[in-house]
Amino acid sequence: MRVVVVGAGYAGTIAANRLAKKVPDAGITVINPRPDFVERVRLHEQIAGTGQAATPLASMLRAGITSRVGTVDTIGDGRVTLEDGASLGFDYLFLAVGSTAVPMAGTVPVGTWEGAEQARAGLAELSAGDAVTVIGGGLTGIETASELAGARPDLHVRLVGSSIAASLSPGARQRVCAGLERLGVEVVEDMVVEVGSRRGDRVVRLRSGAKFVSSLTLWAILASIPGLAARSGLEMNSEGRVRVDEFLRSVNDARIFAVGDCAAVSGARLCCATASPQGAHAADNLARIAQGRKPEPYSMGYAGQALSLGRKDGLVQASRRDDTVRRLYIAGRAAAVAKEGVSRYAKYGARTANYAWIPGAK
Known part of the structure; x- marks a missing residue:
C-alpha cells in the first residue's frame, strides 16, 4: 500500500507515524516544503528568541518512513505532482497542508x-x-x-x-x-x-x-487555506476547506483523507488540539481499511484553551466539549506551566503517535 502524506505539521506527522506503527508494511512518503517539523505554537518564541520552533523532520518520523522536501502542485487520479515536475503515485493520501496567512501589505x-x-x-x-x-x-x-x-x-x-x-x-x-x-x-x-x-x-x-x-x-491572523485542494478539484466549503465525510475522507475521492486546518470538520477550531486527533483518527481508519475492517466516524471534544503571557504568566480557559467556554479559568505561573505541558504533549504525540482525546458532545 502506497501512502503519501502532504504536509508535516501536527496532523500530517502523527498520521504518518500512527499508520507506520499500525501497518508496518505500508510504504509511506511524507512531502513537506521544508526539512523541519515546525511547532506553530512556538513561533512567537522563535520570533522573540526565547525558544525554538523547528526540529529536523527526520528525528520526528518513525524508521521506514520516507521524507521528501518539496511542494505539491496538484493531486490527480492517484498521483501527486510537485512544483519541480516530479510525480509520485499513491493508493491513499493524507492532505495535511494546514492554514496560512494573507498579511496586509506592509506587515x-x-x-x-x-x-x-x-x-x-x-x-x-x-x-x-x-x-x-x-x-x-x-x-x-x-x-x-x-x-x-x-x-x-x-x-x-x-x-x-x-x-x-x-x-x-x-x-x-x-x-x-x-x-x-x-x-x-x-x-x-x-x-x-x-x-x-x-x-x-x-x-x-x-x-x-x-x-x-x-x-x-x-x-497575527491565520485565515487562509493553501490552494492545493482547489487546484486539484477537491470539493470545498466556502472557506476553502476540503469537505469530508464522517470518516475524514474527501467526499469526492475516498482515497484522500483531509486532516487539520485544511479539513472542513463541523465545529473544529484551528489549533494543534484539533489537528492531532484528526491525523491520528484518519490513520486509524486507514489501518482498519487495510485490515479489511470498516472505518469509524470521527468524534472529538474540547477541554479548553491555553495561552502564554510571556515566560512566567499564562491562562488556561476551561470549556465544554463543544468548545463553548465556561467561567472557570486558571492564570499565573501554574497556567504558564500548563501551557508548556500542552505544547510538549502535542509534539510528543506527533513524534510517538501516542495521543488520546475525549469524544465529542452527544
Whole structure:
C-alpha cells in the first residue's frame, strides 16, 4: 500500500507515524516544503528568541518512513505532482497542508515559519524605544505581543485588534488584559485599515482615524487555506476547506483523507488540539481499511484553551466539549506551566503517535 502524506505539521506527522506503527508494511512518503517539523505554537518564541520552533523532520518520523522536501502542485487520479515536475503515485493520501496567512501589505505574518524568521530578523535590528505593532486580537496575537514585551522591555509593544481575546470568557479576557498591561503592552481595540510608509517607518492607520508609527508591524491572523485542494478539484466549503465525510475522507475521492486546518470538520477550531486527533483518527481508519475492517466516524471534544503571557504568566480557559467556554479559568505561573505541558504533549504525540482525546458532545 502506497501512502503519501502532504504536509508535516501536527496532523500530517502523527498520521504518518500512527499508520507506520499500525501497518508496518505500508510504504509511506511524507512531502513537506521544508526539512523541519515546525511547532506553530512556538513561533512567537522563535520570533522573540526565547525558544525554538523547528526540529529536523527526520528525528520526528518513525524508521521506514520516507521524507521528501518539496511542494505539491496538484493531486490527480492517484498521483501527486510537485512544483519541480516530479510525480509520485499513491493508493491513499493524507492532505495535511494546514492554514496560512494573507498579511496586509506592509506587515510580516507571524503564523508561518518564513514569516517568523523574517520577524525575528526585523526585531534584531530595532533599537530601544522603537515600536512594534502586532495586528490580531486572538490568541496568536496575544502570545506574540506578550513574548516580545517580555523579551524586549526596551521596545514599545502595541497589540491592535477589533476585539481582544474574544474566544475567552469575560473574566478570562479581563485577566489577559491585566497580564498584557503588566508587561507594558499597549492594547488598542480598533481595526487596522492600512499600513503605509513614512521615512522608513510604517504608519498604521485605524478605522477610527487614529494612526501611529510602527518600526515593525506583525500580522497575527491565520485565515487562509493553501490552494492545493482547489487546484486539484477537491470539493470545498466556502472557506476553502476540503469537505469530508464522517470518516475524514474527501467526499469526492475516498482515497484522500483531509486532516487539520485544511479539513472542513463541523465545529473544529484551528489549533494543534484539533489537528492531532484528526491525523491520528484518519490513520486509524486507514489501518482498519487495510485490515479489511470498516472505518469509524470521527468524534472529538474540547477541554479548553491555553495561552502564554510571556515566560512566567499564562491562562488556561476551561470549556465544554463543544468548545463553548465556561467561567472557570486558571492564570499565573501554574497556567504558564500548563501551557508548556500542552505544547510538549502535542509534539510528543506527533513524534510517538501516542495521543488520546475525549469524544465529542452527544
